[in-house]
Amino acid sequence: MKTNVTLKLDTGLLREARVLAADEGRSISALLTDRLEALIRERKAFDRARRRALMRLRQGLDLQWKPAKSRDEIHER
Numbered sequence: 910m911k912t913n914v915t916l917k918l919d920t921g922l923l924r925e926a927r928v929l930a931a932d933e934g935r936s937i938s939a940l941l942t943d944r945l946e947a948l949i950r951e952r953k954a955f956d957r958a959r960r961r962a963l964m965r966l967r968q969g970l971d972l973q974w975k976p977a978k979s980r981d982e983i984h985e986r
Contacts, residue, residue: 923937926940
């Protein structure tokens with residue numbers, strides 16, 4: 910289902926949008942729809958990546974690090 914939306918644009922911006930849309934052989938509506946869809950996709954991808962990163966931080970990372978038992982052991986390596 911599609912719904913109409915009314916926008917208030919500066920006259921100069923509207924003129925440039927018309928030129929841009931015409932250069933691409935599309936309507937202003939199609940131009941804006943594609944840009945909004947791209948913004949939403951980027952936002953969702955960022956949110957997914959953020960959730961994955963936070964999950965990994967919560968789980969931690971096993972570096973298999975063990976503290977040295979003595980000062981001599983540090984200098985042996």
